[in-house]
Amino acid sequence: MSTFDLIIRNGQVVTAESTAQADIAIKDGKIQKVAATIEETAVKEIDAKGLHVFPGVIDTHVHFNEPGRSEWEGLATGSRSLAKGGATSFFDMPLNSTPPVINKENLQAKSDLADEKSVVNPFYWGGLVPENIDKLKELDENGVIGFKAFMSPSGIEDFNNADDETLYKGMKEIASFNSILAVHAESTVICDQLATEKIAQGKTSARDFVESRPIISEIEAVRRVISYAEATGCKLHVVHASSRKVTDLINEAKKRGVDASVETCAHYLALTVKDLEEKGGLAKCAPPLRDSEEVEQLWVALANGEIDMIASDHSPAPADMKTVTDNFFEGWGGISGAQSTLNVLLTEGYHKRNLPLEKIVEVTAVNPAKRFGLEGKGSLAEGFDADITLVNLDESFELKAEDLLYRHQHSPYVGKTFKGNVKTTIVNGEVVYDHGEIVVGK
Ligand SMILES: NC(=O)NC(NC(N)=O)C(=O)[O-]
Ligand SMILES: [Zn+2]
């Protein structure tokens, strides 16, 4: 009789502290033992010689759009693309799915579908909108990770952005049960006025679109929401910061004792305005891509520990909605990237800029699990859930559209050569993705 269900042998195990060769033994979905050599046997053994063993990526920001808009993406396709990219958990945003997750019934509808369709661990953000302050508590009681508000229009009709009163009252309420608010922080006033001006002048290029959503718009919104966090005591998480000028504000607030954290996304680290000009709608998002100096500063911030986590903000749409011709204000804003986060960090971070593997583990697994209270997730240690990704760090590949498991096989990363390839993804002890194939039937 074998002692364990699965043993991964001879891999280089990466934790937030170090990288060292070790064997990992798994039983009942949990890591039972991590040791230089494990003598016992298992029902299944994987030889990870030459591979690095990472805790599975926890993608804290995706829009899988199901129910209600599953022609844009879906829980089956979205979760499979994550597994192929080395992610083992996701936090789905409350909007783009219809009905949006703004009460417990809508949460239940989404989680029923995810239980049926997802091949990785699903978690959910609840929404904070002007209409649902009295529903926040029930959402918390039913297990949402935290709440998400938009400080500028969301682009989705049934998910209104939070005005200042909603933010203030909502944050007071969220603080009362010690949850957290995540914000899309751009100033409505600045973005709307600049966009109106640009369009009236017939200025609709990629650069014009970017100039209509300047960094100051993020700075203004972040400063404002930090002041509400200070006034209410509500925990704050700023999503998709596009610039170190923005992450600086969160770090200053942290130093003053504000309980705040900040995310950036792989695309702000890998792509610039030039990519937007070249790739068009595929690279359109809000906040928009910035110039290369901003990108380099974000890498510095990441290396310095000034960024808590990296997410994909996978916000896909059908190809015809991503097409822009000469008006960059038209077309859906959102990047398809869920499959590529780890690839970006390994290629652009580890290989190109000497970002330590341990830092990658910190911002993709350890910090998300800690910040959002995912017990038993985010680390390769005894007693933790066996959410594991095996990576060949030296293998290069060119991303092709047909390799993408999204509902719509497009992404600004298509055509890019990545170094560092995910070979196997294990979720709760079960191999879900292996050498090019999703191997679970769900
Ligand atoms: N409704 C969306 O999916 N919006 C998303 N769109 C982006 N980032 O361009 C977002 O996260 O703000
Ligand atoms: Zn957003």
Ligand SMILES: [Zn+2]
């Ligand atoms: Zn988003």
